[in-house]
Amino acid sequence: xxxxxxxxxxxxxxxxxxxxxxxxxxxxxxxxxxxxxxxxxxxxxxxxxxxxxxxxxxxxxxxxxxxxxxxxxxxxxxxxxxxxxxxxxxxxxxxxxxxxxxxxxxxxxxxxxxxxxxxxxxxxxxxxxxxxxxxxxxxxxxxxxxxxxxxxxxxxxxxxxxxxxxxxxxxxxxxxxxxxxxxxxxxxx
Amino acid sequence: xxxxxxxxxxxxxxxxxxxxxxxxxxxxxxxxxxxxxxxxxxxxxxxxxxxxxxxxxxxxxxxxxxxxxxxxxxxxxxxxxxxxxxxxxxxxxxxxxxxxxxxxxxxxxxxxxxxxxxxxxxxxxxxxxxxxxxxxxxxxxxxxxxxxxxxxxxxxxxxxxxxxxxxxxxxxxxxxxxxxxxxxxxxxxxxxxxxxxxxxxxxxxxxxxxxxxxxxxxxxxxxxxxxxxxxxxxxxxxxxxxxxxxxxxxxxxxxxxxxxxxxxxxxxxxxxxxxxxxxxxxxxxxxxxxxxxxxxxxxxxxxxxxxxxxxxxxxxxxxxxxxxxxxxxxxxxxxxxxxxxxxxxxxxxxxxxxxxxxxxxxxxxxxxxxxxxxxxx
Numbered sequence: 023x024x025x026x027x028x029x030x031x032x033x034x035x036x037x038x039x040x041x042x043x044x045x046x047x048x049x050x051x052x053x054x055x056x057x058x059x060x061x062x063x064x065x066x067x068x069x070x071x072x073x074x075x076x077x078x079x080x081x082x083x084x085x086x087x088x089x090x091x092x093x094x095x096x097x098x099x100x101x102x103x104x105x106x107x108x109x110x111x112x113x114x115x116x117x118x119x120x121x122x123x124x125x126x127x128x129x130x131x132x133x134x135x136x137x138x139x140x141x142x143x144x145x146x147x148x149x150x151x152x153x154x155x156x157x158x159x160x161x162x163x164x165x166x167x168x169x170x171x172x173x174x175x176x177x178x179x180x181x182x183x184x185x186x187x188x189x190x191x192x193x194x195x196x197x198x199x200x201x202x203x204x205x206x207x208x209x210x211x
Numbered sequence: 212x213x214x215x216x217x218x219x220x221x222x223x224x225x226x227x228x229x230x231x232x233x234x235x236x237x238x239x240x241x242x243x244x245x246x247x248x249x250x251x252x253x254x255x256x257x258x259x260x261x262x263x264x265x266x267x268x269x270x271x272x273x274x275x276x277x278x279x280x281x282x283x284x285x286x287x288x289x290x291x292x293x294x295x296x297x298x299x300x301x302x303x304x305x306x307x308x309x310x311x312x313x314x315x316x317x318x319x320x321x322x323x324x325x326x327x328x329x330x331x332x333x334x335x336x337x338x339x340x341x342x343x344x345x346x347x348x349x350x351x352x353x354x355x356x357x358x359x360x361x362x363x364x365x366x367x368x369x370x371x372x373x374x375x376x377x378x379x380x381x382x383x384x385x386x387x388x389x390x391x392x393x394x395x396x397x398x399x400x401x402x403x404x405x406x407x408x409x410x411x412x413x414x415x416x417x418x419x420x421x422x423x424x425x426x427x428x429x430x431x432x433x434x435x436x437x438x439x440x441x442x443x444x445x446x447x448x449x450x451x452x453x454x455x456x457x458x459x460x461x462x463x464x465x466x467x468x469x470x471x472x473x474x475x476x477x478x479x480x481x482x483x484x485x486x487x488x489x490x491x492x493x494x495x496x497x498x499x500x501x502x503x504x505x506x507x508x509x510x511x512x513x514x515x516x517x518x519x520x521x522x523x524x525x526x527x528x529x530x531x532x533x534x535x536x537x538x539x540x541x542x543x544x545x546x547x548x549x550x551x552x553x554x555x556x557x558x559x560x561x562x563x564x565x566x567x568x569x570x571x572x573x574x575x576x577x578x579x580x581x582x583x584x585x586x587x588x
Contacts, residue, residue, distance in 0.1 A: 147574030208271055
């Protein structure tokens, strides 16, 4: 399959389907191709960061920059593979793997405290920082909360600490039982 | 017992977009995420699936891009019998209709210019007469334009009467909206200043009917334009203002948010709904894909431009309404009449990024929920 926005052949569709482990039906892949060509306005064969950001719903998403790093320069086959985690046919394991990849920005298979802190910052913006949380009973002075403290407290309660390096199986343990819902419907004409 | 002011958050430091309607009032409130309860655990912090789902949903399909998708008529010529028929149609359209239309348009321009130039130059002293003649001439050239596309326009509703403190608003699909409306009654429209021959027409002929120009890309422009709008609407002898509050061309199946500028002038608003019949031609001017000249040529090589125009009941600002609510109410009236689906986006997002206010709102609500659950034992 070339890099130009040409018509999809049956062979192309099957190749893409195989690459994404049958996460999408053939009709859905055709729809996704139309969408890909719609987003790829300059016809370069991949959708650039600017082109993704021209979708306002995407641009206002707090994790858009993180996702752009994963999306930039993908061709259509890789684009479908990226989205396969959101298919209703994807397993919980695949969804957790995707979430892990979002956290693991350097791709070394380990999520550090700082990785988690970065994502927390993306999600909360400037709205948790130096917030007065409680008044210390003894000192009668205000106690402040920021992202680091929130994350540390919650990690420790779960049996980890600031130096822990989480790997994929840790994520499965933490997220596996929480009924993960991460699905997107591909509109088919 | 101490109870901290936990949950008090730093207000957003982004500047308030006073001139744009508040998207917050229109987006589905909160989010599709149900309100989480219970003590904050690690799985809650690490589970970013709701946010990721929203992002993926936007990548796969979004209501904003849908507004600007051209919808060409379905090809119907794919068999042995229909293909020759279609081919005959092409020949007729390009080799017979098109030259005839070009001739009609040229004749129209000749008549127009040979009357307009003398009137413009010679009747300088007689303002009222000059204005009336120029108005009639502009209506004439618009009729010629409409004839050059074989325009079949059905006007419904009482024709607007010329009264002061009255402003007309309509949904926007292409610059031909103005021509179609101008053919029936003289309006002073407010438009984006275009380059090329369109700009030339704008600065010469259209000025005579009192049109106002703005430039989207200039920030200060907005105040000057608002001032001009106000002045024009107060004037007794001016042509009534025609405003397209969407601010950009939309594909006639959706309507984007109305800008509140037209609704703050203290005038009666007369809504006009325009719906094109897609069977004949897709009248949406996709300015990202084609120039206005190409768009006109496309219209002139189609069978016809068929549309319905409804003049709707004039509306006034209600005592308990803000201008933004008023704009939304009128948008509702127009969308229902013309069969358009409403989307909560500002048309100008075609040219710029959404303000950080919207992301900050999401961040704020997530932060609040985290802090609240942190308190729970």
